[in-house]
Amino acid sequence: MELPNRTSHTILTQLLLSLSITPILLQAQPVPAVIVFGDSIVDPGNNNALVTLTKCNFPPYGRDFVDHRPTGRFSNGKIPTDLIASQLGVKEFIPAYLDPKLTIQDLLTGVSFASGGAGFDNLTAKIPLVMFEGYMEKVKAIAGENRAKDIASDSLYILLSGSNDLLVTYFNTPLIKTHDDLPTYIDFLVQSASGFTRWKMKVFCFTGLFLGVRLQLGLIPQGLVNPPLRTSQQLYTMGARRIGVVGVPPLGCVPMLRTLQGGINRGCVTTYNQASEEFNSALSIGLQRLNTNLPDAHIVYIDIHSTLLELIQHPSHYGVAVVQGRWRLQYCAAA
Numbered sequence: 001m002e003l004p005n006r007t008s009h010t011i012l013t014q015l016l017l018s019l020s021i022t023p024i025l026l027q028a029q030p031v032p033a034v035i036v037f038g039d040s041i042v043d044p045g046n047n048n049a050l051v052t053l054t055k056c057n058f059p060p061y062g063r064d065f066v067d068h069r070p071t072g073r074f075s076n077g078k079i080p081t082d083l084i085a086s087q088l089g090v091k092e093f094i095p096a097y098l099d100p101k102l103t104i105q106d107l108l109t110g111v112s113f114a115s116g117g118a119g120f121d122n123l124t125a126k127i128p129l130v131m132f133e134g135y136m137e138k139v140k141a142i143a144g145e146n147r148a149k150d151i152a153s154d155s156l157y158i159l160l161s162g163s164n165d166l167l168v169t170y171f172n173t174p175l176i177k178t179h180d181d182l183p184t185y186i187d188f189l190v191q192s193a194s195g196f197t198r199w200k201m202k203v204f205c206f207t208g209l210f211l212g213v214r215l216q217l218g219l220i221p222q223g224l225v226n227p228p229l230r231t232s233q234q235l236y237t238m239g240a241r242r243i244g245v246v247g248v249p250p251l252g253c254v255p256m257l258r259t260l261q262g263g264i265n266r267g268c269v270t271t272y273n274q275a276s277e278e279f280n281s282a283l284s285i286g287l288q289r290l291n292t293n294l295p296d297a298h299i300v301y302i303d304i305h306s307t308l309l310e311l312i313q314h315p316s317h318y319g320v321a322v323v324q325g326r327w328r329l330q331y332c333a334a335a
Contacts, residue, residue, distance in 0.1 A: 085109075119165040160245075170275075
């Protein structure tokens with residue numbers, strides 16, 4: 001699906017900012033920084049500095065970005081968290097924490113720790129909270145302890161992950177499917193996995209196909225790889241108060257699955273969409289409970305599944321038509 005850049009920006013911005021994130025997370029104090037954890041959807045280039053096959057620092061990525069250059073974003077232009085930061089007036093782009101050209105102002109107004117291929121399960125990858133600790137130490141050194149504490153508490157945190165856990169780790173790892181049924185695995189992802197240890201694997205994948213697996217027995221501390229509730233609670237312990245946890249999109253509608261399993265009409269695959277819905281439901285309930293139990297916390301579930309599915313199922317409502325299997329813009333009222 002290809003839309004002109006302005007149209008895609010409008011839709012993506014509305015997907016996040018028109019949801020529960022706006023009234024709950026953005027009340028009271030203005031947002032001094034946007035801090036991001038997640039996977040390829042919000043990775044602005046951290047994978048450029050990592051040893052991984054999951055990279056996109058080459059054309060045609062970035063063709064609609066500034067200077068038409070690839071930056072490591074898994075996109076033709078801006079990614080959703082860039083749009084959020086811009087809409088909030090924080091800055092135009094969220095830089096990668098591993099970008100060697102980071103400035104002092106970049107650090108004070110937020111960075112992204114997201115990495116393409118990341119997830120909540122040990123078998124997928126890790127959410128790098130240890131890097132966030134290092135980041136906060138840098139902010140303290142620049143701004144002083146009191147201001148750093150204010151930045152930590154007033155910033156907007158976006159946590160977006162889970163798709164790789166379901167698509168790659170669960171559905172494409174026979175050992176996992178044999179050991180856990182889907183509800184059990186979803187519960188593992190959502191709840192704190194205390195007392196339960198898996199072998200640590202780093203899975204390198206490209207378009208959903210395994211290209212190599214590297215066993216890392218005991219090399220990654222258990223605390224670095226966290227289900228969303230544990231990750232949110234750890235961020236809270238580190239000073240975060242406004243946290244938006246984004247659910248997974250309708251995974252059965254990704255182009256790869258529609259091509260491989262969607263039949264002659266390339267329809268969305270029901271099994272994967274149902275898994276997405278089950279995960280999102282459990283995540284929403286868990287976050288509500290967590291938010292109630294943590295004083296001064298504003299931790300919300302952000303539903304992108306419903307909006308994206310609506311766009312996919314009723315494209316004409318948004319000015320998009322399908323002509324001979326290709327997307328064409330007829331008009332866009334939102335723009």
